[in-house]
Amino acid sequence: MDRKHLKYTLTWALLITMLFVLIELLTVFDIIGQYGITTIVLIGINLIAAVGLNLVIGMSGQFSLGHAGFMAIGAYATALMTTALPSIYGFILSLLVGGLISGLVALAVGIPTLRLRGDYLAIATLGVSEIIRIIIINMKITRGPAGIFGIPAFVNWQMVFVLSVIVIIIVVNFVRSTSGQAIIAVRDNDIAAESLGINTTKYKVMAFVAGAILAAIAGGLRASFIQSVSPQDYTFMQSITILIIVVLGGIGSISGTVVTAIILGVLDVILQNFGTLRMVIYALVLIIVMIFRPKGLLGTTEFSLQKLLFDSGGSHDHNDSKNARS
Amino acid sequence: MKKIIAIIVAFVVVVGGGIGIGIAKKSADKSSTTIKIGGVFDTSGAAGAYGQAEQKGADFAVKRINAAGGVKVNGKTYKMQMVNKDSKSDNTESASVTTNLISNNKVNAIVGPVTTSAVQAAVPAATKGKTPMMSPTAGADNITVQKDGKVQPYVFRAQFKNSYLGTKMAQFTTDTVKAKDVVIFQDNSSDYGTGITNAFKKAYKGNIVETDSYQAGDKDFQAMLTKIKNKKFDAIVINGYYTEAGAILKQARDMGINVPVIGPDGLGDPKLAEIAGNQNTSNVYYAAHFSTQAPATDAATPFVTEYKKAYNQEPSQFTALAYDAVYMIKQAIEDEKSTDKMKITEGLAKIKNFNGVTGKMTMDDFHNPKKSIVMVGVTNGKDTTATVVK
């Protein structure tokens, strides 16, 4: 088992390294150009935010409409701190500070609302996100609706790539851990949870805080990459964009999130040419995917290397995520 | 194990093939006779109305340039071509679209984006790609200035700076309208509204009775107007766009508030009078880039007639500015006798006495056009007076 596990891990590592080398070569020989790099970075940033949101929805069974607010906190933290402290250490510090503030706000919102059933988290987070944005518009230090620009650039695609991989590894391991599986199993049934002696609210709040921190990191990365922030970037629509990635990929399926983030990123590239028609096409894609794949593109299953490469018929259910959602 | 080896082999083939194709593509040198202008316009989303108007203006300019024989450089005739991409009123998308136009479409110059924050997001992309970018309508003072106070080498605009606009509006309010007490309403959702308000406040010598904010998309201004109704003021200044200004105008007049209303160029659209109703659109003054009432240059009147013929509607300030942006790029190409991006950038910086629809323009050291502001007075929904503010 251990040897098999090692082999499995090594194969993943090999695949990820190969992807990294592939992108590196494509950039070195300038085949995908600056635009390709931009697209890869933006996909990576959306990915980090979406994985965080997937954790929240998958773990709590409630959805959040406030991811934009947490991204905004991270973005402005990076914007303000790296402007004052323009070094890579300042940047890393700003990501940590942004994550911390965002996590604290999430804690304050999550503790009361995650206790409730129904769509209350959605409404409360929608409200919080809008409040954050309105405060940013009206504060002097954030320079109001114009936002901040000329933010030092520290983000390159390598950094986003590595961070995305780290985030995915951490989240996947947490979801597959014993407590992660337990939460998912009893998520929708408080009584079962109580009888198992699990404090579901505690884990839901933890997932929510973790999601908020990841959103803040994504926001910080984007601020440094685009080199400007403005409150218009973090409206309700931004939360929706991330939510769509998660649901289209399949709630609880991290690989689904990865695949959808990439597909939607590439779709955006194509749709840029369609002008006003672009959002019409996007809307139709959403409706059609939902009607034909209501559980998302990958449903609740995870892409499993073990199955693909090492399996000869037998089932390894420890890799199939059991977080089925009905 | 076989599968893993298969994957590695496939990987090597893909990488090798990809690089091969890439090099082949690069070596295929092309000598083209088109000048590509990239258009970064928000044709969908919240700023869609403004983006669509500007895209029409830019397309119209290119159509007219080509109809008139294209651009002649060193005896060679080039056709102009717009490559428009939608940035869906999203700043990240505006950066991404700009990069796309530069690195994939290999445009010679860019017209757009529409709003200040979208320009801010696109500046690094344009700078990295060493491509001149001419925003028709971004107003914030600092978009053409770097952190250290130097000029942004690749960023230009056709629009007035917000501070200039605010200052001139204040001057007009005192000198021509002779208002001593004013109420200011500002669009708080963009820098356009707040930027002009700040400059206005600094320059205005009279008394500001009240400053109130609204958000783009608001329709109900009853509360705001009820609050000021019983106060004493001689004029209302609306720093925002025609969409909300039209609604404010209608509701104010319905309430019996008949003082003069003064606004920036955002009010300059025929829709203002349509939304407010003609009978309510009197005693209104807005900063105009062009006006058939007092054509700034001889380019204005033919533009309006031709545009009406082509699209069967009146051009707005947005349309005219985008139109001029394209013509300025053409001017820069002809002046420098080159379609090279660096040359166009240099040419744009040197533009002098350019005869545009929106006035005679000269680029200052910070890539802002120096042109005079015309305050157009509206009576019964029609432009009736024009005052040049020096």
Add this chain to the structure above:
Amino acid sequence: MSNIIQQLINGIILGSVYALLALGYTMVYGIIKLINFAHGDVYMLGAYFGYFFIQVLHLNFFIALVLSMAVSALLGMLIEFVAYRPLRHSPRIAVLISALGVSFLLENGMSYFYGSDKKAFPQAIRTIQYHIGSLQISNIQLLIISTAITLMILLTIIVQKTKMGRAMRAVSADQEAAILMGIDVNRTISFTFAIGSALAAAGGVLIGLYYNNIDPLMGMTPGIKAFVAAVLGGIGLIPGAALGGWLIGILETMTQAIGLSDYKDAVVYAILIIILLFKPTGILGKNKREKV
């Protein structure tokens, strides 16, 4: 003092439209537990239908109002049939995304075909201002309030007294049991969408007439506000939606009146969150204990 009363009147008028929209939200949520994001866009389409009937067909305002309610009701049923019904047994969040898709489709479809610029709504009824002391109210404002109240009364009668209304309540209370009682669930849900959409359309036409301008994105903000109103009053409850709508209207107006216009929306959301913390099911909602 008269200013405060005037602001209160302003708030009630603004709130009437939120209330009309919130009713549709609350009915749909009550019956299929869906936050129907496309509801605000049906309101927008209602306004465009009204525009079409008055501007192009030159119909009388009230006929146009009724017609656009009818057309929107059909549209609501169509949306339900195409985008929500196939997802009846799917996760709720899938329906939510489908609703978002419909919302994007309506907004951007309109903007593609008719441009995203504002259209001036024909002034079918001349504005007349009435003065009562220092207070001021126009005939159109009175029309909005009276139409809203009439429609609410009508809705209450439908829900309480008719067979369809009883079916709606039954489906909302327990879908399984309703099926066992021989209620056609699909028809009932369809009917709910029709009613909700008609109310939204009425709101759209009235707003078009009142503010004199309509555009493809006009449903976005009121849509979200109406949703907040429905939650504030107690989602699923018809009197709750009305109460929530008016409350938000008054709140917005009052925050502006006391000089907090920069924080107008923030105040509304903050109050929503505070109320949810103390009364999770909204003002009129009853706290239900989880069944064991």
